[in-house]
Amino acid sequence: MTDAPHAHFRTTRRGLLLGLGASFAVGPARLAFGEAPGDRRLVVILLRGALDGLYVVQPYGDPALEGLRGRLKLPEPGQEDGLLDLGGKFGLHPGLGRLHGMFAANEAAVLHAVAGPYRSRSHFEAQDMLESGGEQRLASGWLNRALEALPRGGQGPDQARAGLAVGTSVPLLMRGPVPVGAYSPPGLERPAPELMYRLAALQDSDSTLGRAFAEGMRSRGFASQTLGMVENDRERSAFANLAGAAGRLMAEPGGPRVAAMELGGWDTHVQQMNRIMGPLRALDDGLGALKEGLGAEWARTAVLVVTEFGRTARVNGNMGTDHGTGGVAFLVGGAVAGGRVIADWPGLGEDKLFENRDLQPTQDLRAIAKGLLRDHLRLPEAAVGAAFPGSNAVTVLRGLIRA
Amino acid sequence: MSIMGHIAAIRFGLGLRHGDAPPADPLAWLRAQIDHPGAPPEGPSLAEALALRGDDFAARRPRDPVGDPQQTRRALAQLIRAETLGHVRRRLTGEQPFRERLVDFWMNHFTVSRRSGSLTPLIGSYERGAIRPHVTGRFADMAVAVARHPAMLIYLDNAGSIGPSSANGRRSRRGLNENLAREMLELHTMSPAGGYTQGDVQELAKILTGWSFASGGEPYDFQFRAASHEPGDKHLLGRRFGPGEAEGEKAIRFLAEHPATWRHLAVKLARHFVADSPPPEAVRALETVLRDSKGDLAATSHALIALPQAWDPPLSKFRPPIDYVIAAGRALGVPDAQASQLINGFNTLSQPLWRPEQPIGWPDIAADWAAPEALMRRVDWAYTFAGRAGRGVDAAEAVETALGPLARAETVTEMRRAGSMRDALTLLLGSPEFMHR
Structure with missing residues (x-):
């Protein structure tokens, strides 16, 4: 077979999936003194479609929120179905209960008003930039380039690739010179509810397929084409199963140390309150499953959850939000110095908004990622720079990781 | 002319391949495939x-x-x-x-x-x-x-069909098998509209006794087994056929050139290439060519591409799973080396290659394929496939190649608004226009 290295997803022997027994690429082995090399775990979860940071982490203490977000504002902490408090100014969406538990245990930090260096509101361009880590699109991802410098413990036939792409595709984030393993369960993946609604809308005008498609949606638990909220255990558990499996693989002594995952369905232009619930719960369950799968190794793990940009500060005409700029990121894991919201809050007043429409970003996502490479993976300065070329002016954010 | 190029490639072909231009002269492109x-x-x-x-x-x-x-x-x-x-x-x-x-x-x-x-x-x-x-x-x-x-x-079980009065028939307890004879009449040639009877089926079965093959030794091919062939005359649709291998071929040619056969083939061709309910004019045109040319399939194929109904309206046929998966593979530029991905797709979408359930073959109308759960699986597959095969494929280029002017504005708009490249490709593959040809 001459298939691409990542094309073998159905192989049942897990060793093969992880790249065991394949030709072994030995990166420059740098041993940091004082610690077993390469023991730390880093997971990056890409939320594709632009998570609405202002909705999921609401700055309920900001007086301008009501005016901008009235219809998408959730009750304040303590009220029925209210936000989960994050220390007095910000509140977390109640669908993220597990994440809130981790926050309370000082294992999760929330980073607000963050964005990459790009200001394009195109999903595709922004995702490419977010993943490649450059100021223009590069052919490889920053996480793959970081792998080049990752110190490894033993080497030999029982050692997996250091990097692992979890899911059907290998995201740009993980592509590049260093071979990575891939894990994906057999069978089909299902589009997120938001994408299903879009597909259904395309069928509407077509007489042959419209009714059959609508019927198929109904039998899968999509209550209505415009309003429905999806309560579907299978959707919800798919990401969690994947995350749990990734956690177990990474917990093994010879297992991968760095993994990338992706979760779509965040492009909530319409009926955001309902349609965000599926992905939100999947994310929350997934973080829980990842922690469980990692077991004791959770203590040495950091999970970065990022999205390509935030969404408009104002609600649009369809009870949704459109493409914006500043948004939110999460940093989760036993190694994380959590229990806090890290934000240089710009405020939501009209004169404070970016281009009078979006949350003004005050923190460069690259500063966060560089902080993780430096303080968590303990990569040397040069390697951090190679992961994010052209980012010398972006100061590494310190203190994200417990000393 | 470019819309004709896309129609030709989609309606008569297997869809355009990523990066390919539609044929500049669609009719010449099709004709060349018939003649050369x-x-x-x-x-x-x-x-x-x-x-x-x-x-x-x-x-x-x-x-x-x-x-x-x-x-x-x-x-x-x-x-x-x-x-x-x-x-x-x-x-x-x-x-x-x-x-x-x-x-x-x-x-x-x-x-x-x-x-x-x-x-x-x-x-x-x-x-x-x-x-x-x-x-x-x-x-x-x-x-x-x-x-x-x-x-x-x-x-169709003819290899072991034995004439009851043949040498082998008299020696053994085995006998006639009607399967091939029946399907030859019903499916391959004249169809029930030809008005044959059960008696005709049996007579044809007798005519075909001895049509078998040798697999344990030479010739490793068709073999007429005289010892299993039913002796004597047979009467098929009022015609007399004598014993022997040559008479069998004569009978098949007689059925293959029967007027009811021209009609049957014309309907099937028009249904396959034009519409589930084929327009009568299209059927008539094909039937005429088949009859006048005595079943010349080159002439018939030329008549097919000349049918105005085959060009307008476009996209009237639902792509069955295999052709859908092939079209998707072409649209995303999947290389030969990854053909096995597509074979998995055939199976996933319930049309495993060379495995139709009955001698009538795969169904050829949308009602048989576009069932609710089948469509759900199709978009699941499209999403999975877009993840696996869509790497590096630009969605805007993909829709331009695959559908060109046949892409509807709403599809292009939704693709542009999609939350990721993978979602955009899923919308392309899941759009009604891509699901048709």
């Missing part, structure tokens, strides 16, 4: 396939086995794998997609199925030997070649 067939595909000969199959039987028989059954299984599996991949690759990247569509149409008309497991190794040679040489030849020649091919003789 490319080199025939290579593959194991019928004799080789039969010998391999015979070896496997010998190795696995309970009494006095000869040879290593694991080795013969492996050899068979390799042959089938190579045939399957070759089939997919010709459709994924081949130069004559219209010709492949014609091959697929006639393969389905003269269905054989892997559900009769022992014929599986012969399917490639059946296509190469009985179908492909005749898709722009004479229909009656194809009908005869099909009836002589061991794959069909196995599939």
Whole structure:
């Protein structure tokens, strides 16, 4: 077979999936003194479609929120179905209960008003930039380039690739010179509810397929084409199963140390309150499953959850939000110095908004990622720079990781 | 003219391949595929396939086995794998997609199925030997070649059909098998509209007794077994046929050139290439050419591409799963080396290659394929496939190539608004226009 290295997803022997027994690429082995090399775990979860940071982490203490977000504002902490408090100014969406538990245990930090260096509101361009880590699109991802410098413990036939792409595709984030393993369960993946609604809308005008498609949606638990909220255990558990499996693989002594995952369905232009619930719960369950799968190794793990940009500060005409700029990121894991919201809050007043429409970003996502490479993976300065070329002016954010 | 180019490639071909331009002169492009067939595909000969199959039987028989059954299984599996991949690759990247569509149409008309497991190794040679040489030849020649091919003789049980009054019939308790005769009348030629009776089925079955093959030794091919052939005259649709192999061929040619056959073929062709309910004018035009040319399938194919109804309105046919998966592979530029991904897609979408359930072949209308859960699986597959095969494919380029002016504005808009490149490609593959041809 001459298939691409990542094309073998159905192989049942897990060793093969992880790249065991394949030709072994030995990166420059740098041993940091004082610690077993390469023991730390880093997971990056890409939320594709632009998570609405202002909705999921609401700055309920900001007086301008009501005016901008009235219809998408959730009750304040303590009220029925209210936000989960994050220390007095910000509140977390109640669908993220597990994440809130981790926050309370000082294992999760929330980073607000963050964005990459790009200001394009195109999903595709922004995702490419977010993943490649450059100021223009590069052919490889920053996480793959970081792998080049990752110190490894033993080497030999029982050692997996250091990097692992979890899911059907290998995201740009993980592509590049260093071979990575891939894990994906057999069978089909299902589009997120938001994408299903879009597909259904395309069928509407077509007489042959419209009714059959609508019927198929109904039998899968999509209550209505415009309003429905999806309560579907299978959707919800798919990401969690994947995350749990990734956690177990990474917990093994010879297992991968760095993994990338992706979760779509965040492009909530319409009926955001309902349609965000599926992905939100999947994310929350997934973080829980990842922690469980990692077991004791959770203590040495950091999970970065990022999205390509935030969404408009104002609600649009369809009870949704459109493409914006500043948004939110999460940093989760036993190694994380959590229990806090890290934000240089710009405020939501009209004169404070970016281009009078979006949350003004005050923190460069690259500063966060560089902080993780430096303080968590303990990569040397040069390697951090190679992961994010052209980012010398972006100061590494310190203190994200417990000393 | 560019819309005609897209229609030609989609309606008569297998969809455009990522990066390819639509044919500049669509009619010339189609005509050339009728008049100038490319080199025939290579593959194991019928004799080789039969010998391999015979070896496997010998190795696995309970009494006095000869040879290593694991080795013969492996050899068979390799042959089938190579045939399957070759089939997919010709459709994924081949130069004559219209010709492949014609091959697929006639393969389905003269269905054989892997559900009769022992014929599986012969399917490639059946296509190469009985179908492909005749898709722009004479229909009656194809009908005869099909009836002589061991794959069909196995599939419709004629190989063991024995005339009750033949030497073998008198010696054994075995007898006539009507299966091939019935399907030849009902499916391959005149159809029930031809008005044959049960008596005609039996008479044709008798005519075809002795049509068998030799797999344990020479000729490793069709073999007329005189000792199993029913002696005496038979009467089929009021005509007398004498005994012997040549009379069988005469009977098949008689059926293949029957007026009811022209009608039956015209309806099927129009249904396949034009619309589920074929326009009567289209059927009439094809029927006329078939009759006037005595079943010249090149002339018929020329008439087919000249049908105004085949060009307007476009996209009136729902792509069945195999052709949908092939079109998706072409739209995303999947290379030959990854053809196995597509084979998995056929299975996932419930149209496993060469495995139709009945001798009537795969259904050819949307109502049979566009069921609610089937559509859900189709978009699941599209999403999964976009993740696996869509890497590096630009969605805007993909829609321009695959659909060009046939893409609806709302599809293009939704794709542009999609939350990721993968979602955009899923919207392309899941759009109603991509699901049609």
